Amino acid sequence: MDRVPTEEQRQVIESQDARFIVTASAGAGKTYVLVERYLWLIENLGLEPHQILTITFTRKAAAEMKERIVGRLRAMGYSERAQVAETGPIQTIHSFCERLLRENSLAAGIDPEFEIMDEAERARLEDAAIAKAMISTHTERPEAEALLRHLAGQREHGAASPYARLENAIKRVLSGLRGTQVKLEDLRAMAEPDGVLQVLQEKLLSAQPTEVQFAFRQQYEGPLAERLKSAFKLAGKKPPAYVNARYGEEGVDQMASHTAGLIQLAIRAWSELEFEMHRRQCFDYALLEAKAVALLQNSEATRRRISQQYRAVMVDEAQDVNPVQHIMLDSLGIERVMIVGDVQQSIYGFRLADVDQFRQRQVDLPHLRLTKNWRSDEGILSFVDDLFHPMWDKDYERMGETLEFDPDVIELPSYPGVEVWELADKDIGQTVEFLLQMQASSSRTLKDITVLVRFSKFANELHQRLEAIGVKSRIVGGTERFYVRLEIRDLANTLKALADPYDDFALLAALRSPIAGVSVDTIA
Numbered sequence: 001m002d003r004v005p006t007e008e009q010r011q012v013i014e015s016q017d018a019r020f021i022v023t024a025s026a027g028a029g030k031t032y033v034l035v036e037r038y039l040w041l042i043e044n045l046g047l048e049p050h051q052i053l054t055i056t057f058t059r060k061a062a063a064e065m066k067e068r069i070v071g072r073l074r075a076m077g078y079s080e081r082a083q084v085a086e087t088g089p090i091q092t093i094h095s096f097c098e099r100l101l102r103e104n105s106l107a108a109g110i111d112p113e114f115e116i117m118d119e120a121e122r123a124r125l126e127d128a129a130i131a132k133a134m135i136s137t138h139t140e141r142p143e144a145e146a147l148l149r150h151l152a153g154q155r156e157h158g159a160a161s162p163y164a165r166l167e168n169a170i171k172r173v174l175s176g177l178r179g180t181q182v183k184l185e186d187l188r189a190m191a192e193p194d195g196v197l198q199v200l201q202e203k204l205l206s207a208q209p210t211e212v213q214f215a216f217r218q219q220y221e222g223p224l225a226e227r228l229k230s231a232f233k234l235a236g237k238k239p240p241a242y243v244n245a246r247y248g249e250e251g252v253d254q255m256a257s258h259t260a261g262l263i264q265l266a267i268r269a270w271s272e273l274e275f276e277m278h279r280r281q282c283f284d285y286a287l288l289e290a291k292a293v294a295l296l297q298n299s300e301a302t303r304r305r306i307s308q309q310y311r312a313v314m315v316d317e318a319q320d321v322n323p324v325q326h327i328m329l330d331s332l333g334i335e336r337v338m339i340v341g342d343v344q345q346s347i348y349g350f351r352l353a354d355v356d357q358f359r360q361r362q363v364d365l366p367h368l369r370l371t372k373n374w375r376s377d378e379g380i381l382s383f384v385d386d387l388f389h390p391m392w393d394k395d396y397e398r399m400g401e402t403l404e405f406d407p408d409v410i411e412l413p414s415y416p417g418v419e420v421w422e423l424a425d426k427d428i429g430q431t432v433e434f435l436l437q438m439q440a441s442s443s444r445t446l447k448d449i450t451v452l453v454r455f456s457k458f459a460n461e462l463h464q465r466l467e468a469i470g471v472k473s474r475i476v477g478g479t480e481r482f483y484v485r486l487e488i489r490d491l492a493n494t495l496k497a498l499a500d501p502y503d504d505f506a507l508l509a510a511l512r513s514p515i516a517g518v519s520v521d522t523i524a
Contacts, residue, residue: 006029008369008372009370013036014044018337019337020367021361021365021367022369023343023362023370024340025342027375028374031068034065034340047311049088050084052310053089054090055096056091057093089310097289097292100292101295108295110291121282126171126174129276130167131167134166136268166265170269174269176352177270178270179323179324179352274287293324293328296331304333306333311334312336312337320341321357339365343359428458428461428462446471491515494506494510
């Protein structure tokens with residue numbers, strides 16, 4: 001029997017709004033609603049699967065979404081549509097960017113056979129680019145040279161390696177810059193002390209007391225002090241007296257110079273990194289996103305074709321979308337947009353997830369909510385609310401109502417010809433004894449019995465105990481024993497060697513395996 005949606009689920013599924021946002025609390029049936037909305041677009045608006053772009057955050061989520069959609073289409077008798085959906089645009093945002101660039105490679109100015117760089121190779125190229133930037137930039141820019149000298153002086157006083165500290169700082173800046181769609185030419189204006197001071201001035205004017213990190217002593221005179229005092233005066237604000245006075249005027253100027261030096265090093269590393277990626281035609285995810293944005297913003301023909309190709313887009317886990325991805329999605333020009341997410345479930349801040357964008361869209365777009373919990377009982381929800389409400393204060397959204405159920409009643413599955421016996425808290429010996437008793441007291445044989453276990457360790461121990469008393473048994477689905485089998489290890493090493501020609505260990509193991517059969521003398 002088909003599941004009947006709740007009233008709030010029905011409002012989302014059947015929404016007539018062209019563009020709207022949905023806040024879906026944990027366990028609120030979000031995937032179910034997305035699948036039903038997909039089917040509603042087909043049945044009520046006449047859209048076809050190839051016209052509905054569905055964006056999810058992980059490959060696993062995309063696979064689950066596709067499986068559910070295809071299954072529902074087949075159950076409804078739409079076999080041809082199910083086949084289209086199997087290869088259709090239900091994918092991660094990076095998979096969509098890749099597809100977009102390959103299909104429009106000429107307009108994007110890239111090789112359609114470009115490759116996607118794995119994380120290990122990206123990290124290696126980034127390290128090389130930073131090292132090159134640190135060698136070359138400090139001879140060209142005085143601020144970078146001053147920063148290196150400052151860190152070297154700290155090393156003399158027992159601080160950590162200046163190279164390691166600077167390298168880590170550049171990596172953080174580089175990651176932040178590449179994830180915000182800032183352009184190199186705009187960034188270069190900031191890579192001067194005056195540019196840094198301007199940003200500092202703006203931050204001070206908008207800062208809350210606890211957010212002010214450094215400023216100036218009022219008794220100091222100098223150009224920075226006068227500029228900041230004038231800025232506060234024009235803004236009708238009083239300069240904070242609680243600022244970190246230990247920096248003083250000279251300290252702030254020095255910090256501005258060091259920050260400019262850091263930005264200069266990051267700019268050079270950025271240029272080196274992307275030059276090498278372009279040379280190889282092998283891109284990481286950040287460059288993949290940037291190129292997709294550039295294509296959409298610079299090619300009107302591509303934008304027009306995309307808006308005609310896709311009539312609707314659904315974006316799942318939108319609270320974890322970063323600024324560049326937001327720009328890319330906004331640039332598609334698709335008529336119908338459904339955004340789904342929950343700020344309280346955002347876990348990818350370290351990947352520059354921009355929850356503020358999601359919050360703003362809750363204000364700008366019609367906002368629907370999924371609050372009823374289908375996963376947890378009232379006690380769990382109350383505990384979560386009590387624990388996290390003080391941390392979020394007024395921004396916290398409490399969990400909605402939950403389903404009622406009796407925790408003391410466990411409904412066992414029933415299948416024709418199958419009996420289910422529950423063996424609660426029994427050790428290995430008791431389990432073996434129970435199996436032998438069941439064999440002796442009925443017409444069943446041990447081969448008619450399947451033992452389901454929670455941990456593979458228990459399965460292995462039970463298998464060994466049965467073997468010891470002469471009872472043959474077989475473990476099905478145990479990954480530990482599967483991966484230690486010699487033929488599986490040989491196959492895994494062969495695949496590793498093919499994926500990474502520089503993995504000497506995997507290559508040697510593959511050559512020595514029966515797959516290749518190369519002798520030690522031949523290899524030597």
